[in-house]
Amino acid sequence: MEAPALNYLNNGHGAASWLLTKDHKRIALLYLASITAFFALGGFFAMMIRLELLTPAGDVTSPEMYNRMFTMHGVVMVFFFLIPSIPAVLGNFLIPIMIGAKDLAFPRINLLSWYIYVLGGLFTLVAALSGGVDTGWTFYTPYSTAAANSHVITAAVGIFITGFSSILTGLNFIVTIHRMRAPGMTWFRLPLFVWAHYATSLIMILGTPVIAITILMVAAERALHLGIFDPALGGDPVLFQHLFWFYSHPAVYIMILPAMGVISEVVQAFSRKNIFGYSFIAFSSLAIAVIGFLVWGHHLFVAGQSTYAGLVFSVLSFMVAVPSAIKVFNWTATIYKGSVSLDSPMLYAFGFLGLFTIGGLTGLFLGAMGLDIHVHDTYFVVAHFHYIMVGGAIMGYLGGLHYWWPKISGRLYSEPWAKLSAVIVFVGFNLTFFPQFIAGYIGMPRRYHVYPPEFQVLNVLSSAGASVLAVGYVLPLIYLTYSIFAGAKSPADPWGAKGLEWEIPSPPPTENFGITPIVTHGTHQYAPRIEKKEVGVV
Amino acid sequence: MSDGHTPSEHYPGPVHGVPVHAEPGYAGLSGQVHGHVPHHPKLQHHFDDMDQQVEASTLGMWVFLVTEIMFFGGLFMAYLVYRSAQPDAFQEASAHLSIFWGGLNTAVLIFSSLTMALAVRAAQTSLPPKVQVGWIVATMFLGSVFLGVKVIEYSDKFRESIVPGPYFNAAMWTHPTGVEMFYSLYFIMTGLHALHMIIGIALMAVIAWMAWRRQFDSSYYTPVEVSGLYWHFVDIVWIFLFPLLYLIGRHYGEGH
Numbered sequence: 189m190e191a192p193a194l195n196y197l198n199n200g201h202g203a204a205s206w207l208l209t210k211d212h213k214r215i216a217l218l219y220l221a222s223i224t225a226f227f228a229l230g231g232f233f234a235m236m237i238r239l240e241l242l243t244p245a246g247d248v249t250s251p252e253m254y255n256r257m258f259t260m261h262g263v264v265m266v267f268f269f270l271i272p273s274i275p276a277v278l279g280n281f282l283i284p285i286m287i288g289a290k291d292l293a294f295p296r297i298n299l300l301s302w303y304i305y306v307l308g309g310l311f312t313l314v315a316a317l318s319g320g321v322d323t324g325w326t327f328y329t330p331y332s333t334a335a336a337n338s339h340v341i342t343a344a345v346g347i348f349i350t351g352f353s354s355i356l357t358g359l360n361f362i363v364t365i366h367r368m369r370a371p372g373m374t375w376f377r378l379p380l381f382v383w384a385h386y387a388t389s390l391i392m393i394l395g396t397p398v399i400a401i402t403i404l405m406v407a408a409e410r411a412l413h414l415g416i417f418d419p420a421l422g423g424d425p426v427l428f429q430h431l432f433w434f435y436s437h438p439a440v441y442i443m444i445l446p447a448m449g450v451i452s453e454v455v456q457a458f459s460r461k462n463i464f465g466y467s468f469i470a471f472s473s474l475a476i477a478v479i480g481f482l483v484w485g486h487h488l489f490v491a492g493q494s495t496y497a498g499l500v501f502s503v504l505s506f507m508v509a510v511p512s513a514i515k516v517f518n519w520t521a522t523i524y525k526g527s528v529s530l531d532s533p534m535l536y537a538f539g540f541l542g543l544f545t546i547g548g549l550t551g552l553f554l555g556a557m558g559l560d561i562h563v564h565d566t567y568f569v570v571a572h573f574h575y576i577m578v579g580g581a582i583m584g585y586l587g588g589l590h591y592w593w594p595k596i597s598g599r600l601y602s603e604p605w606a607k608l609s610a611v612i613v614f615v616g617f618n619l620t621f622f623p624q625f626i627a628g629y630i631g632m633p634r635r636y637h638v639y640p641p642e643f644q645v646l647n648v649l650s651s652a653g654a655s656v657l658a659v660g661y662v663l664p665l666i667y668l669t670y671s672i673f674a675g676a677k678s679p680a681d682p683w684g685a686k687g688l689e690w691e692i693p694s695p696p697p698t699e700n701f702g703i704t705p706i707v708t709h710g711t712h713q714y715a716p717r718i719e720k721k722e723v724g725v726v
Numbered sequence: 727m728s729d730g731h732t733p734s735e736h737y738p739g740p741v742h743g744v745p746v747h748a749e750p751g752y753a754g755l756s757g758q759v760h761g762h763v764p765h766h767p768k769l770q771h772h773f774d775d776m777d778q779q780v781e782a783s784t785l786g787m788w789v790f791l792v793t794e795i796m797f798f799g800g801l802f803m804a805y806l807v808y809r810s811a812q813p814d815a816f817q818e819a820s821a822h823l824s825i826f827w828g829g830l831n832t833a834v835l836i837f838s839s840l841t842m843a844l845a846v847r848a849a850q851t852s853l854p855p856k857v858q859v860g861w862i863v864a865t866m867f868l869g870s871v872f873l874g875v876k877v878i879e880y881s882d883k884f885r886e887s888i889v890p891g892p893y894f895n896a897a898m899w900t901h902p903t904g905v906e907m908f909y910s911l912y913f914i915m916t917g918l919h920a921l922h923m924i925i926g927i928a929l930m931a932v933i934a935w936m937a938w939r940r941q942f943d944s945s946y947y948t949p950v951e952v953s954g955l956y957w958h959f960v961d962i963v964w965i966f967l968f969p970l971l972y973l974i975g976r977h978y979g980e981g982h
Contacts, residue, residue, distance in 0.1 A: 290771070291772035293782040294782070297786075355793050359789045363785045363789060364782075366785055367778060367785060368772075368773075368778070393792060393796075394792070394793075397793045397800070398796050398800045400797060401798070404918075405800075408910075408914055412891060413890070413892075414910035415890060415907045416911070416914075421907065422808075422812075422903035422906065424808075431800055431803070
């Protein structure tokens with residue numbers, strides 16, 4: 189049967205039909221457009237950094253300007269790209285469809301969250317255009333409250349506002365997953381993508397308010413000289429670091445858990461196999477969310493934290509690696525003896541598996557107190573977290589975008605170009621960030637705009653890799669956009685994949701399902717599974 | 727709807743998600759098939775029935791309150807850390823807060839929780855709009871009394887120069903730095919709480935207007951109920967703020 193003429197894309201035209209929409213799928217596209225713009229902005233700051241570091245001398249930017257570049261790069265990429273990327277775009281689009289619902293529980297709040305995101309983004313843009321912030325994305329006190337001569341408050345207000353968009357998205361997801369599942373869609377029939385987003389949402393609602401109040405205290409201290417963190421006013425700057433990392437470490441899991449959800453889906457679809465260890469993957473998402481809240485102290489090993497606190501945080505940091513490793517092993521076991529096809533989403537998934545493993549293992553190095561003191565604040569740390577955030581989260585995001593693009597747009601993109609760009613991203617990424625492990629290990633500190641000449645070879649490699657990576661990121665923008673206008677129409681299920689989203693037309697109708705589906709077995713079953721007892725229709 | 731890729735091709739078992747035919751009794755609840763069961767006028771299109779809608783709204787408010795707990799939690803954490811670091815200064819500062827005004831406000835807020843609960847009860851039992859609006863307005867009135875008392879307390883502090891910043895009178899204290907920090911936290915904590923009260927009163931104005939328009943009865947009173955949850959939460963924050971800021975350490979006496 190042909191796709192019905194009316195779908196969510198052609199159901200209503202004009203700016204108002206988009207800007208006032210309550211359809212989760214259209215809101216996902218609003219987010220897609222805005223996070224892409226912020227990704228380009230953050231990428232621009234990254235290119236400025238790599239350009240400056242091409243030579244040992246400070247020749248492109250002044251030291252002050254360099255500080256603003258890496259600060260704005262961090263702020264934009266973390267708060268305006270990585271945190272909303274997969275949840276607000278793919279999660280928004282897919283979660284209601286995957287659980288058999290017509291929309292998220294609160295469509296108006298969903299739209300509100302996008303406007304809040306845009307408002308926060310505008311504040312950050314104003315801060316950037318009027319000269320930027322130079323504190324680092326970490327806003328450490330007392331520098332940020334007493335010394336920094338830049339637009340700290342404007343940027344802080346932007347982050348504060350955007351935090352509420354994240355909170356509202358998390359709230360919407362939690363209520364939706366609890367209350368909107370179709371009849372028969374039990375918890376253990378949920379796609380693992382949904383489990384990953386449930387765990388992510390827990391972090392969003394529990395962590396984000398803490399960074400909000402912390403930023404508020406920083407702004408109050410800076411604007412009104414209320415003494416909270418500044419030692420001159422009787423405060424303790426280490427308390428700021430505790431509060432900041434209480435959110436900002438779990439925030440890393442806000443970035444990586446949804447990517448893990450994407451990988452769970454993609455690995456099944458392109459291995460043509462049921463996932464290995466469904467419940468282990470589901471519960472490891474929750475375990476990461478819970479243990480992830482107890483590891484923040486590993487950012488304070490050299491900040492005057494007591495040795496005993498350091499020991500406990502070190503052990504807990506090792507523990508959070510266990511559920512991550514469970515996932516990696518289970519994905520590998522899923523691929524084992526599968527009927528693997530190397531379509532572009534699967535290439536991204538393979539990239540994710542390798543890069544996330546390297547990022548995760550070097551995280552264990554950093555969780556060990558002795559080694560952390562050696563490499564603290566060096567490029568080793570920079571390389572480690574880029575392997576997680578870029579090698580993990582962005583690979584997952586791109587993989588997911590390619591996997592669901594035919595569903596989202598109703599069009600097929602050019603597979604050869606997609607494969608090429610996946611390879612370019614992988615090569616460019618490694619060329620950019622692997623040399624940084626070496627540079628950091630032999631002592632190159634982060635956040636300096638000049639460096640001794642012996643580091644130059646590694647930095648040239650890194651800057652060259654960044655140019656390759658940029659090509660890899662621009663290519664999808666071109667061929668995905670091109671597919672909207674000239675791509676072949678996609679069937680409902682172009683991959684032969686499983687899941688409710690592949691059973692409705694591409695692009696989906698506004699209501700998703702004409703009749704609420706009734707689910708009688710786990711989604712994503714690529715092979716029959718013997719159930720202990722037959723489950724009836726509700 | 728079928729697209730040639732239904733699971734039945736690969737899997738002979740029950741087919742999930744294929745909306746071939748809904749059970750009787752589901753027909754009226756799902757999607758475009760607006761069948762035999764008449765919809766409640768307040769039912770939004772993406773919910774199957776009113777129960778689902780009410781459960782979603784209530785859970786949504788509880789989840790929001792969890793985020794509020796974490797929001798205030800960061801402040802409470804900062805307060806407790808600094809209180810334990812400099813107990814003498816905090817006690818000296820705390821002694822200058824008025825237990826009378828603080829106690830009065832505590833009583834006012836607890837009483838406002840009662841009128842709030844009665845407003846929910848009135849909607850739930852389909853009492854006339856006048857009664858519903860009456861309890862809601864009483865709640866708003868008590869909230870305003872609280873804010874009025876807060877204004878009196880704040881202006882007292884400003885008059886006595888017990889305000890952090892350039893006008894702080896350091897000469898009147900034994901531990902001026904600690905006292906200034908106490909009042910920094912005092913104004914942030916009670917200020918944020920007062921902001922929540924103002925939002926609550928605005929919310930109640932909307933609810934009162936809706937109640938006046940006869941929108942609430944026993945079949946639909948979710949907005950009153952979830953706004954009530956918010957109101958009670960803001961009360962409970964004060965129940966923690968009052969002892970933390972006004973009471974702890976009082977029993978040591980002036981001579982300590």
